[in-house]
Amino acid sequence: MTKKILFVDDDQGILIVGNMLLKSLGHEVSLARSGEEAIDIIRNSKSEIDCIFLDLMMPGIGGYDVLTFMRDSHIMIPVVVQTGLINDGDLNTAKELGAIDYICKPYSKEDVRGAITKMVEFTASRLLEK
Amino acid sequence: MSYNSYIKTILSNLPNSIYWKDSNGVYLGANIHAAHMVGLTSVSDLIGKTDYDLTSKDKADQFRKNDFIVLSTGKELCIEESSVSKDSVELVQLSTKKPIKDKVGNIIGIMGVTVDITDLKIKEKMLWDQTKSLEEALSAKKRFFNSLSHEIRTPIHIINSIAEELYTNFDHFSKEESKSFLGTLLQNSSKLKELVQNLLEIAKNNQGKSYYCFEKRNIVSIIRETISEFATIATISFNTKHEKITCNIDTLKIGQVIRNLLDNAIKYGDSKSIVLELSKSNPKQNVTIQVKNKGAGILEKEHKKVFEPFFRGSNVPTNLQGCGLGLSICKEIITAHKGKFSINKDSLDMTSVNFTIPYIE
Numbered sequence: 001m002t003k004k005i006l007f008v009d010d011d012q013g014i015l016i017v018g019n020m021l022l023k024s025l026g027h028e029v030s031l032a033r034s035g036e037e038a039i040d041i042i043r044n045s046k047s048e049i050d051c052i053f054l055d056l057m058m059p060g061i062g063g064y065d066v067l068t069f070m071r072d073s074h075i076m077i078p079v080v081v082q083t084g085l086i087n088d089g090d091l092n093t094a095k096e097l098g099a100i101d102y103i104c105k106p107y108s109k110e111d112v113r114g115a116i117t118k119m120v121e122f123t124a125s126r127l128l129e130k
Numbered sequence: 131m132s133y134n135s136y137i138k139t140i141l142s143n144l145p146n147s148i149y150w151k152d153s154n155g156v157y158l159g160a161n162i163h164a165a166h167m168v169g170l171t172s173v174s175d176l177i178g179k180t181d182y183d184l185t186s187k188d189k190a191d192q193f194r195k196n197d198f199i200v201l202s203t204g205k206e207l208c209i210e211e212s213s214v215s216k217d218s219v220e221l222v223q224l225s226t227k228k229p230i231k232d233k234v235g236n237i238i239g240i241m242g243v244t245v246d247i248t249d250l251k252i253k254e255k256m257l258w259d260q261t262k263s264l265e266e267a268l269s270a271k272k273r274f275f276n277s278l279s280h281e282i283r284t285p286i287h288i289i290n291s292i293a294e295e296l297y298t299n300f301d302h303f304s305k306e307e308s309k310s311f312l313g314t315l316l317q318n319s320s321k322l323k324e325l326v327q328n329l330l331e332i333a334k335n336n337q338g339k340s341y342y343c344f345e346k347r348n349i350v351s352i353i354r355e356t357i358s359e360f361a362t363i364a365t366i367s368f369n370t371k372h373e374k375i376t377c378n379i380d381t382l383k384i385g386q387v388i389r390n391l392l393d394n395a396i397k398y399g400d401s402k403s404i405v406l407e408l409s410k411s412n413p414k415q416n417v418t419i420q421v422k423n424k425g426a427g428i429l430e431k432e433h434k435k436v437f438e439p440f441f442r443g444s445n446v447p448t449n450l451q452g453c454g455l456g457l458s459i460c461k462e463i464i465t466a467h468k469g470k471f472s473i474n475k476d477s478l479d480m481t482s483v484n485f486t487i488p489y490i491e
Contacts, residue, residue, distance in 0.1 A: 013288035013314050020295055020311075057280060084280035084287075106287035109294075 399425025
């Protein structure tokens with residue numbers, strides 16, 4: 001089923017890849033090239049976003065800031081962090097801030113598909129809880 | 131030999147200070163080593179004196195305070211004390227002090243054994259310093275590998291994903307889309323190539339195998355060419371009175387240094403206020419190139435350290451990519467050109483990274 005996905009990264013190449021992989025899986029994609037842009041999109045169209053792929057290391061407002069904004073604003077869109085980091089500490093911090101999972105670059109189309117499934121299941125289980 | 135003589139001989143030959151005092155801190159006896167330690171030639175000169183007669187007030191206060199702990203608690207005390215040798219050298223001593231009791235158990239004084247541990251403390255400090263610098267090196271390497279991991283993974287991910295998609299679904303893409311993907315592939319393979327070249331350069335420098343191709347070239351035009359590469363991403367003012375200054379340089383490597391300094395100025399500061407100045411200093415026959423910008427700058431205590439491999443300034447945001455290799459490579463290159471690097475902050479709060487190289491008349 002088609003999902004509306006926000007893909008956030010400051011690297012133009014990664015945005016191109018994200019867009020390409022998500023579209024090839026049949027999803028609708030919005031792109032944000034900074035934390036500021038991501039927060040704007042989330043703030044203005046949160047009801048239209050099903051899941052978010054978020055980079056952690058971005059200049060200015062980074063991935064942690066976006067997660068903090070979402071937590072403080074009680075925005076419950078599932079987030080999967082995409083990172084080139086291998087530091088467990090950083091990934092744990094992202095999870096503590098609400099990210100449900102992470103995928104490490106270089107990731108495959110199957111990794112992206114798996115991450116979307118997890119995010120959809122997360123949303124479904126939250127709805128059931130309600 | 132009598133028993134007392136035996137004891138005296140043993141005490142005299144022990145390498146440590148042994149002494150005993152009454153409850154007022156008056157020396158009642160000692161071995162010769164204890165007398166020598168305070169600059170006296172005989173034990174009889176020591177007997178009847180207190181620490182206040184033998185050393186400075188602050189040192190004597192320290193001894194008296196420790197003696198008092200033993201006198202008041204009745205317990206053995208093992209403690210480091212500082213002292214001054216007869217040659218005015220600061221000493222560190224390890225003293226073990228015990229109470230002396232009379233037949234009915236009243237404490238009537240203290241006895242002590244003091245060992246000079248100054249050399250051990252110096253070695254301990256050296257070991258501590260070495261451990262600290264090893265820890266710093268390890269943590270720098272850890273940071274380096276984290277950054278390197280990010281720097282390598284990103285272009286590999288882009289190249290791999292696009293190549294796979296193009297290969298699998300080639301017919302799904304228009305000619306324009308395919309060309310655009312190929313452009314991204316090229317850009318990212320170039321990024322990887324540059325990273326690998328930097329790493330190789332460091333490896334070569336470490337092994338003393340870096341090669342330079344020196345030729346007489348106009349450095350002003352090399353700078354102009356390099357600045358033009360940044361035209362779309364930054365505003366760089368180039369200030370100089372000169373149109374031609376000939377230097378004996380490796381063109382590619384000097385271009386690499388300027389590129390790196392401009393990259394840093396953009397990454398760590400305001401990309402719209404970058405100034406590059408070039409001037410001649412006639413007495414020293416040097417040309418000075420300064421790259422200035424406004425921004426967080428480099429902390430003064432880190433001005434030297436930023437040229438060390440893997441080092442990243444402590445005020446650099448962790449989300450900024452970089453391996454901490456650029457400036458160390460630049461320094462190697464400028465040193466090979468018989469030049470020098472320096473960093474300063476001017477009155478307008480602009481950070482200036484400068485290097486000099488000799489010019490030819």
